[in-house]
Amino acid sequence: MCPSKNDQIFISYSEADEGFKIRLVDILGKNGFKNVWDYKAKIRGGEYVWGRISEAIKESEYFIAILSTSYVASKATRDELERAYYKKTAEGGITIIPVLCGRCDIPPLVEHISHIDFVKNGLREGYKELLASLGRHLEEKTLRQEIPGVLIRAYFDKILTSLEIKRELQINIYHDKEIDQKFLYWDVEAARRWGNLCASPAYELHHISKQILFRHMLDIYNRIAEDSGRKAFDFVNLGVGSGEKDKYILAILTEKAAPSVVRYYPIDLSFPMLQETTKYLGGLLEQNIEVNCVVGDILKLHRYNSILRESNNPKLVAFLGGSLGNFREDDILNEIHKFMDPNDYLILGVECTVGRGDDQLAEEYIGEELKDLVFGPLEQYVDTTEASKARDTFHCEVKQHGNVPNSKTIFMRCRFRGSPITLAFSTKYDKASLMQYLVDRRFSILQHFSGANDQCAKIVLKKA
Numbered sequence: 001m002c003p004s005k006n007d008q009i010f011i012s013y014s015e016a017d018e019g020f021k022i023r024l025v026d027i028l029g030k031n032g033f034k035n036v037w038d039y040k041a042k043i044r045g046g047e048y049v050w051g052r053i054s055e056a057i058k059e060s061e062y063f064i065a066i067l068s069t070s071y072v073a074s075k076a077t078r079d080e081l082e083r084a085y086y087k088k089t090a091e092g093g094i095t096i097i098p099v100l101c102g103r104c105d106i107p108p109l110v111e112h113i114s115h116i117d118f119v120k121n122g123l124r125e126g127y128k129e130l131l132a133s134l135g136r137h138l139e140e141k142t143l144r145q146e147i148p149g150v151l152i153r154a155y156f157d158k159i160l161t162s163l164e165i166k167r168e169l170q171i172n173i174y175h176d177k178e179i180d181q182k183f184l185y186w187d188v189e190a191a192r193r194w195g196n197l198c199a200s201p202a203y204e205l206h207h208i209s210k211q212i213l214f215r216h217m218l219d220i221y222n223r224i225a226e227d228s229g230r231k232a233f234d235f236v237n238l239g240v241g242s243g244e245k246d247k248y249i250l251a252i253l254t255e256k257a258a259p260s261v262v263r264y265y266p267i268d269l270s271f272p273m274l275q276e277t278t279k280y281l282g283g284l285l286e287q288n289i290e291v292n293c294v295v296g297d298i299l300k301l302h303r304y305n306s307i308l309r310e311s312n313n314p315k316l317v318a319f320l321g322g323s324l325g326n327f328r329e330d331d332i333l334n335e336i337h338k339f340m341d342p343n344d345y346l347i348l349g350v351e352c353t354v355g356r357g358d359d360q361l362a363e364e365y366i367g368e369e370l371k372d373l374v375f376g377p378l379e380q381y382v383d384t385t386e387a388s389k390a391r392d393t394f395h396c397e398v399k400q401h402g403n404v405p406n407s408k409t410i411f412m413r414c415r416f417r418g419s420p421i422t423l424a425f426s427t428k429y430d431k432a433s434l435m436q437y438l439v440d441r442r443f444s445i446l447q448h449f450s451g452a453n454d455q456c457a458k459i460v461l462k463k464a
């Protein structure tokens with residue numbers, strides 16, 4: 001399974017290596033990778049325009065750094081590498097491929113990333129390795145052991161290695177950056193802690209959120225079936241968690257589609273979480289369901305388009321559990337918008353402020369199970385004594401964050417190694433402002449469903 005050959009590749013190189021670059025671009029082009037960005041080709045007159053370069057890095061999927069002594073010595077190329085690294089760690093990803101075209105000290109930022117050594121292995125081997133590395137980011141495996149008799153295809157996005165995740169976490173900690181919620185659910189321990197939190201009666205919001213789906217899934221189905229004139233849908237769930245919500249949704253989709261097959265695409269960063277989900281769904285999967293798990297990042301949804309199987313059915317995409325608030329709304333909604341066809345539907349699960357003040361909102365985030373979830377990654381990856389000290393200094397801060405007017409984000413702050421760090425956050429929306437925001441983001445609202453006290457809602461959308 002190859003990534004799209006249309007993905008943009010940014011070539012970062014020093015003028016002194018122009019000859020090497022020209023040959024490389026030629027080889028890439030001959031192998032189908034034609035969408036290559038290098039400033040000589042893209043910026044007329046060779047004028048160095050940082051704004052355009054920075055924008056190009058932002059839009060690229062791959063960043064090839066042609067390393068040499070001139071590369072390491074040049075501020076311009078070091079800036080490009082830093083920009084790419086920032087995108088990789090803070091903005092949701094770019095695959096950095098260091099290519100060694102001359103002996104030099106490897107820049108510390110990419111020391112931990114395996115590089116392609118043209119000096120040691122020669123040109124022929126170097127190109128072979130580079131092309132393999134570009135085509136190797138989604139690996140397909142078949143999992144049979146999870147549920148006996150059920151074929152589960154799993155696609156692994158190779159850029160999410162635990163080594164890189166660990167390093168990203170450490171960098172975020174040391175630079176006092178907000179620690180992305182993906183660290184909370186990453187490994188087996190984390191999946192267990194999430195399960196414990198969901199089972200705890202104290203995590204009331206989760207139970208309310210499940211109830212809404214349980215009560216209204218049939219209404220949601222009827223609404224989209226009526227709107228589309230179709231009865232079978234493929235189901236894509238973004239950020240599955242332990243799979244409880246998938247169960248309600250799949251039960252209705254399979255019953256209504258029978259005897260047609262429902263294609264189910266659970267997508268999650270955490271493979272253990274996907275294992276939990278598939279185990280939890282158990283016998284249900286023996287019915288007319290075809291499972292294609294994707295171990296991948298929602299912020300790179302477009303990478304997984306190639307996994308979707310030929311189908312005449314519209315997709316039902318779900319993004320539940322108040323998840324919107326845990327991401328950069330603009331980025332995630334853009335990705336979802338690009339991923340959806342005009343006939344597809346989206347169910348968004350969101351949490352609402354409903355007149356609660358900051359103190360009340362913060363109050364909901366002080367439970368012990370929640371602390372376990374939040375501190376788990378710290379305890380796992382960094383000095384545990386320090387992490388438990390941090391636990392004692394834990395407090396919540398509530399403020400407006402992101403672009404949705406009148407929203408409130410809960411940040412969890414503590415001191416770690418003497419510095420403040422921001423561990424995780426959740427956003428609550430003012431419902432009317434959120435609806436307007438979704439319309440501004442080119443979605444049209446079909447219907448919305450709320451729980452008894454209006455704290456949680458499920459919004460059913462289409463592309464406008």
Ligand SMILES: C[S@@+](CC[C@H](N)C(=O)[O-])C[C@H]1O[C@@H](n2cnc3c(N)ncnc32)[C@H](O)[C@@H]1O
Nearest residue numbers: 182185239240241268269270273297298320321
């Ligand atoms: C708060 S749980 C919600 C689970 C489920 N949607 C629910 O409503 O119960 C968040 C889930 O999203 C996954 N997740 C977080 N960030 C992600 C990302 N960037 N890409 C893919 N999955 C992500 C986590 O691994 C976790 O399983």
